Amino acid sequence: MPTIKNRKIAAAILTLLFLIFHQGISAAESLDDRVNEIAHLLMCPVCQGQSVAESNSNLAQDMRQIIRKQLEEGKSKEEVITYFVNRYGETILASPPPKGVNWLLWVLPGLAIIFGGLGIGIYLYKSQSGKGSGDSGKRPENRAADSDYMLKIDEELKRHES
Amino acid sequence: MSILNTGTKIGVLVIIFLVLALLGYALFGDRETVKTSPLVGKDAPEFTLKLFDGKRVSLSELKGKTVLLNFWASWCMPCRQEAPALEQSWLKYKDKNVVFIGINVWDETRSASSYIEKFGGGYPQGIDPEEEIQVDYGIGGVPETYFIGPSGIITDKYDGPLTEEIIDYYVNRAAGQERDASSTN
Helix, strand or coil, X not given: CCCHHHHHHHHHHHHHHHHHHHHHHHHHHXXXXXXXXXXXXXXXXXXXXXXCCCCXXXXXXXXXXXXXXXXXXXXCHHHHHHHHHHHHCHHHECXXXXXXXXXXXXXXXXXXXXXXXXXXXXXXXXXXXXHHCCCCCCCHHHHHHHHHHHXXXXXXXHHHHC | CCCCCHHHHHHHHHHHHHHHHHHHHHHHCCHXXXXXXXXXXXXXXXCEEEECCCCEEEHHHHCCCEEEXXXXXXXXXXXXXHHHHHXXXXXXXXXXXXXXXXXXXXXXXXXXXXXXXXXXXXXXXEECCCCCHHHHCCCCCCCEEEEECCCCEEEEEEECCCCHHHHHXXXXXXXXXXXXXXXXX
8 A cells, every 4th residue: 555655755756757858858949949040040052042940952951950960069059150151151141241242231221211311301391491481482583473373363263253 | 504402412422422432342342252162272171981882081081182072963964964074084183193082962872873883983982971061061052063182271162064174274273282382381
């Protein structure tokens, strides 16, 4: 017949086994996550716009295997990425660093926003100041022509009403 | 009569100047990146191949020799196209301190063996049991060929099918590596 002491020992063993098993699963998941994270940062060199994580090509499979192996060997994320950059160049990076031609990709959108905003600001400022001053910016001959034209319209309207 | 006032004209000129300056820097400011492979000029990564005849060969054993490292697959049509040129060039260079090595990648052993029987290739051909060598050498497709000088430095990489003339050119460049190094040092 099981005693209370035996039950306690059994519970302790079960808890220990659960912890060991759970730890093992967590560690495996964590490595998978790290492999996946790095694979998402690298573009598959033989694919059209797919990362190493997304591609099923032979090369992408080899690369995922190497990422896993290097992480298991204790290499850091940066070291693994550097390994691939040293072999395939910076074009393998999903986010190219701001250097050389890549620099334009990082700077041009900012410049476009700044200059576009400035352009819109200047346009709005000019149109507002134009309204405030009425037709003061027009030349005298243009103003005279406008008033003649308005007089003609008024006459036509009156004639039409009568 | 001008449509734009002076301030706008200056603004447009400044923007054009900035864009041209950025383009100029981007195109000419970092010319070092224009290379066929980042490995060119560096030590060739070490490898051990399991040859189809059962032997093994390591790159370190070949120090002092010029090495042509050709990556191929049996399903690759351009590889079939270059096979006769490789065979002819190997016959020409095999007694001249030049070693040709074929590395079969992304293939099945049976298909690779029948390819070798059909297309020749008297030089050592093998596979990497770890399937890492293709990534170690930054291979993106087949055929791709590396030329390694006698001191173990990669002198060139060629993507696409080789001809005898291309092989001559790059093998001579690789063989001349040590001569160049000793003349500049």
